[in-house]
Amino acid sequence: MTATSELVLRARLKRPDFELAVDLRLPGHGITVLFGPSGSGKTTCLRVLAGLERTDNAQVVIGGQTWQDSGQGVWLPTHRRSVGYVFQEASLFAHLTVEGNLRFGHDRTPVAQRRHDWRHGLNLLGIGHLLRRHPHELSGGERQRVAIARALATSPTLLLMDEPLAALDAARKAEILPWLEQLHEGLDIPVVYVTHSIDEAARLADHMVLLKEGRVQAQGSAVELMARADLPLAHGDSAAALVEAVTCGLQSDSGLCELRFDGGTLLLPQTRTKPLPERTPVRVRIQARDVSLSLVKPEQTSVLNILPATITDISDDGPGQVLIGLRLGEQTRMLSRISRLSCQRLGITRDLQVYAQIKGVAMVR
Numbered sequence: 320m321t322a323t324s325e326l327v328l329r330a331r332l333k334r335p336d337f338e339l340a341v342d343l344r345l346p347g348h349g350i351t352v353l354f355g356p357s358g359s360g361k362t363t364c365l366r367v368l369a370g371l372e373r374t375d376n377a378q379v380v381i382g383g384q385t386w387q388d389s390g391q392g393v394w395l396p397t398h399r400r401s402v403g404y405v406f407q408e409a410s411l412f413a414h415l416t417v418e419g420n421l422r423f424g425h426d427r428t429p430v431a432q433r434r435h436d437w438r439h440g441l442n443l444l445g446i447g448h449l450l451r452r453h454p455h456e457l458s459g460g461e462r463q464r465v466a467i468a469r470a471l472a473t474s475p476t477l478l479l480m481d482e483p484l485a486a487l488d489a490a491r492k493a494e495i496l497p498w499l500e501q502l503h504e505g506l507d508i509p510v511v512y513v514t515h516s517i518d519e520a521a522r523l524a525d526h527m528v529l530l531k532e533g534r535v536q537a538q539g540s541a542v543e544l545m546a547r548a549d550l551p552l553a554h555g556d557s558a559a560a561l562v563e564a565v566t567c568g569l570q571s572d573s574g575l576c577e578l579r580f581d582g583g584t585l586l587l588p589q590t591r592t593k594p595l596p597e598r599t600p601v602r603v604r605i606q607a608r609d610v611s612l613s614l615v616k617p618e619q620t621s622v623l624n625i626l627p628a629t630i631t632d633i634s635d636d637g638p639g640q641v642l643i644g645l646r647l648g649e650q651t652r653m654l655s656r657i658s659r660l661s662c663q664r665l666g667i668t669r670d671l672q673v674y675a676q677i678k679g680v681a682m683v684r
């Protein structure tokens with residue numbers, strides 16, 4: 320990534336009970352997830368990027384282009400920022416077909432800014448078969464896919480998404496997530512995505528920013544942040560680490576798929592109807608509660624994935640529980656939640672070599 324492809328967001332903004340103070344340099348490609356509790360300033364960050372918040376102290380630079388710089392007196396109004404904005408509720412024009420909605424997005428873009436034609440998002444979002452329908456003839460998930468494609472039809476240089484799945488039920492979310500996953504590799508522009516859902520973040524985020532009370536608590540790659548025991552993400556029931564791996568074979572006789580990562584191999588059930596080709600990059604999610612520890616390599620156990628690991632952190636994690644940080648290989652991190660009693664009995668200390676027994680591995684992308 321070159322410095323000019325970066326997205327710079329620096330903003331200070333005061334409201335009666337809230338102050339935003341962020342200074343971020345985000346990757347110029349892939350999906351950055353803004354994550355944090357309600358009221359932490361996620362939507363406000365998107366609004367600053369889109370030019371919807373007038374503040375005297377902000378800088379927004381994308382791909383070397385300055386949209387806003389209070390120091391230099393630069394301020395581009397929203398209509399001059401090439402930004403696509405997707406909200407919780409898809410706001411499609413009811414009287415237009417899907418094609419009409421997409422063409423509208425395209426036609427309102429100044430000719431000089433058009434990099435794509437109105438069909439740009441059709442394949443990426445799988446909506447080619449819906450072109451003749453009106454919004455009321457679409458499911459909630461389809462409507463959101465069309466809303467994203469309409470945003471893309473404007474040839475944005477930045478795509479902002481504010482909880483685009485929050486209004487959908489679990490089945491619709493499951494339907495749309497695979498399409499969203501493709502955005503991080505199918506688009507050459509950065510996506511800034513707001514969500515409260517750790518599951519969505521685990522699947523979609525390349526980069527993450529944790530916000531708390533208007534400040535940046537931490538930022539970094541999603542893989543790194545999810546496994547940091549000092550951050551709230553690693554605590555609570557859904558705490559999990561992400562592991563980047565590549566496929567390295569299908570054991571067809573056992574119905575298992577083998578993944579290789581820095582730190583060993585993982586076996587998991589082959590759930591896809593069509594096995595992934597060799598060396599496909601995948602991401603797996605391993606919940607802290609699914610990882611137990613042993614001082615010696617367990618021999619007679621039904622657990623398939625048992626890997627050597629080194630203890631890096633031990634921290635309290637609620638009544639009677641501790642969260643253990645683990646390193647596998649050079650840099651892979653995992654988390655294990657065990658009882659404090661087990662921790663004491665095993666004499667777990669930092670730098671101790673152990674075996675991690677992994678009971679559940681889910682491929683998340």
Ligand SMILES: Nc1ncnc2c1ncn2[C@@H]1O[C@H](COP(=O)(O)OP(=O)(O)OP(=O)(O)O)[C@@H](O)[C@H]1O
Binds near residue numbers: 337356361363
């Ligand atoms: N137009 C406004 N006028 C005054 N205060 C506002 C306005 N919009 C938001 N706020 C306040 O600013 C703070 C940050 O709001 P923001 O919407 O950015 O939070 P958020 O992290 O996106 O929250 P949520 O996850 O609930 O959407 C909150 O305290 C909110 O009440």
